[in-house]
Amino acid sequence: MSYDNDGKRRQLLGHLSRRLAYTAPALMLAVGGGVALQAGSEWPPGRVGKVMAELSETAWLVSSAHAEAEAEAEAEAEAEAEAEAEAEGNAEDQAEAEAEGSAEAEAEGEAEAEAEGDAEGDMSDVQRPEGYSPAYSEDGENDAELLAQGEALYYDTSLSTNGLSCASCHGSDGDDRGYAATFEQPFPHQVGMAENQFGMAQVHADEMVQICMVAPMAAEPLEWGSDKLTSLAAYMVEVQRRFTGEPHNL
Ligand code: HEC
Structure with a gap:
C-alpha cells in the first residue's frame, strides 16, 4: 500500500x-x-x-x-x-x-x-506596581503625539491573540460603545469586570487597559512604563471625555 x-x-x-x-x-x-x-x-x-x-x-x-x-x-x-x-x-x-x-x-x-x-484573574498582572508613577495624566491634558500613538494601538489587532482590537468591542471613528456607565466617572473608579474578575475595587485607566488586554484580548499585559501602555491609557482618558460629552482633543 x-x-x-x-x-x-x-x-x-x-x-x-x-x-x-x-x-x-x-x-x-x-x-x-x-x-x-x-x-x-x-x-x-x-x-x-x-x-x-x-x-x-x-x-x-x-x-x-x-x-x-x-x-x-x-x-x-x-x-x-x-x-x-x-x-x-x-x-x-x-x-x-x-x-x-x-x-x-x-x-x-x-x-x-x-x-x-x-x-x-490574577490582580498582580494588571495592577500598577508599587510606587509606579504613570507618564500620562488622568485629569489633565496629554500631548497630541501620545494620543495619536494610543489611537493607532486601539485599532491594532496584533495586540490580541484572538484577532480582536480594542475597537472591535469599543467602536471606531468616535462611535464609543461597550462601556458601562462607570466610564463616566473620573479615574480611578469602580468597574464591574475589574471587581468581579480581578477583585479590584477601583482601577486607573492604565489598569483598565491591562484588564482588557488580559481578559477580552486574551493577551499578556503590556509592560508597565512602556510607550504602548502609556499612550493607550492616555487615549482612553480622552475617549472618556468624548464619551461623557466633555471637550476633548480627538
Ligand atoms: C471583547 C470585548 C473587549 C475588547 C476587545 C476590549 N474591551 Fe475594554 N471593555 C470591555 C467590556 C465588556 C468593558 C466593560 C466592563 C465593565 O464595565 O464591567 C470594557 C471596559 C473598558 C474600559 C472602561 C472601564 C470603565 O468603566 O472605566 C476601558 C478604558 C477599556 N475597556 C479599554 C479597552 C482597551 C484599551 C482595549 C484594547 C487594548 C479593550 N478595552 C478591549 C470589553 C472589551
Whole structure:
C-alpha cells in the first residue's frame, strides 16, 4: 500500500484549522450577548449584543473557552496521529506519533492551565506596581503625539491573540460603545469586570487597559512604563471625555 503521508498530514491540519476557525465566531457570539460589538474586518458583521451587565462575566469566558477548544483539538490530533501510525504498523511513524502525542499533551495541559488561570484573574498582572508613577495624566491634558500613538494601538489587532482590537468591542471613528456607565466617572473608579474578575475595587485607566488586554484580548499585559501602555491609557482618558460629552482633543 502506498501511503500518502503528506496528504494525511494536510488533511489533519485542515481538520485542525477548521476546528479553530470555528471556535472564533462562536466566541464572538458568546460575547455578543453581553456587549454591542463592532465587527472588525475578519469578523462576521452583525454580532451586536444588548445586555451590558453580563459582559464582565462573558468576556472573561472568551479566553478560557478558546484555550479549552484548542486543547480539545490538540487531543484529537494526538489520537488521530497515533491511530494513523498504528494502522500502518510503521515503527518509525509510531515513535514519531508518540513523541508528537506527548508534546501535544503538554500543550493541552498548558492550555488547560491557562484556562483555569484566566478564570481566576490574577490582580498582580494588571495592577500598577508599587510606587509606579504613570507618564500620562488622568485629569489633565496629554500631548497630541501620545494620543495619536494610543489611537493607532486601539485599532491594532496584533495586540490580541484572538484577532480582536480594542475597537472591535469599543467602536471606531468616535462611535464609543461597550462601556458601562462607570466610564463616566473620573479615574480611578469602580468597574464591574475589574471587581468581579480581578477583585479590584477601583482601577486607573492604565489598569483598565491591562484588564482588557488580559481578559477580552486574551493577551499578556503590556509592560508597565512602556510607550504602548502609556499612550493607550492616555487615549482612553480622552475617549472618556468624548464619551461623557466633555471637550476633548480627538
Ligand atoms: C471583547 C470585548 C473587549 C475588547 C476587545 C476590549 N474591551 Fe475594554 N471593555 C470591555 C467590556 C465588556 C468593558 C466593560 C466592563 C465593565 O464595565 O464591567 C470594557 C471596559 C473598558 C474600559 C472602561 C472601564 C470603565 O468603566 O472605566 C476601558 C478604558 C477599556 N475597556 C479599554 C479597552 C482597551 C484599551 C482595549 C484594547 C487594548 C479593550 N478595552 C478591549 C470589553 C472589551
